[in-house]
Amino acid sequence: MSLIVSIDTSTKVCSVALHKEGKLLGLSELFTEKSHSGMLTTLVENVVKQAGYELSQLDAIAVAKGPGSYTGLRIGVSTAKGLSFALDKPLLSVNTLEAMAAQLKDMYGADTLLCPMIDARRMEVYCGVWNTEMGTISEIEAKIIDETAFISLLEKQPIVFFGDGAAKCKSQIAHPNAHFPNTELYPSARTVGVLAHKAFQEQAFENVVSFEPFYLKDFVGTTPKAAQNKA
Known part of the structure; x- marks a missing residue:
């Protein structure tokens, strides 16, 4: 037990x-x-x-x-x-980021990736990428976000960006496969x-x-x- x-x-x-x-x-x-x-x-x-x-x-x-x-x-x-x-x-x-990804793993299909983001400084976030089976796609890192961030993954499949660091990244990550939930998680x-x-x-x-x-x-x-x- x-x-x-x-x-x-x-x-x-x-x-x-x-x-x-x-x-x-x-x-x-x-x-x-x-x-x-x-x-x-x-x-x-x-x-x-x-x-x-x-x-x-x-x-x-x-x-x-x-x-x-x-x-x-x-x-x-x-x-x-x-x-x-x-x-x-x-x-x-x-x-922490893996636990955040686990919050959404049952809410999306197998083709969608999950990218929890925790706000760091300026345009930097702590982040990682998982699939809905909780397999690691991109290792955890402190990442400075610009228009090229996650582009290779976004060209292949949708990614959900969420967490208190996601909102400030929305203007930079403008790819059609990038999704930002309205609710802050x-x-x-x-x-x-x-x-x-x-x-x-x-x-x-x-x-x-x-x-x-x-x-x-x-x-x-x-x-x-x-x-x-x-x-």
Whole structure:
């Protein structure tokens, strides 16, 4: 059996889900970044309790490891590691973009590709491309979007671009095979838990001591000029 609580704080949405054998039992989502540090532990406790369980009954803790917001990922991973230590439960991690692709995999035909995008800086996004069978078509990367982005794939088949980084790319990716849903889609612990169940079956546990978020890029807190002046 697998009773897994999952955490996703990769973007401004803070979400917690509880799954049993991959089936959703409870979900709580807050659409504000301010909720990450102040409410995350409370959300975990409430989701588990409202489903009729105790934290001690969990079989594992899962977390969306990134890419995404540097601060959000730090909070999510730190909380997940803390719960894993305190409860003596194994830790699982799921790639945020892969979990986003899983949200739409049953909504499109086999000829359509899925490209979740998380906003980075300016015209850059964190992205990857999957098919609806969750096979990787294009590896995860930090990609600067221009009119040539994804052109070789778009010439062959439709691609759905979604996530909080997709809107700013719409003017650049103007190919007829490029589709942008009207609804903005965010990462969610709902699909993190589904992928975590698979990882649990494979016993793909993380080392709680050494595990770190998947930032994809180094965090930049100051401009190069400011950094030089500080040095």
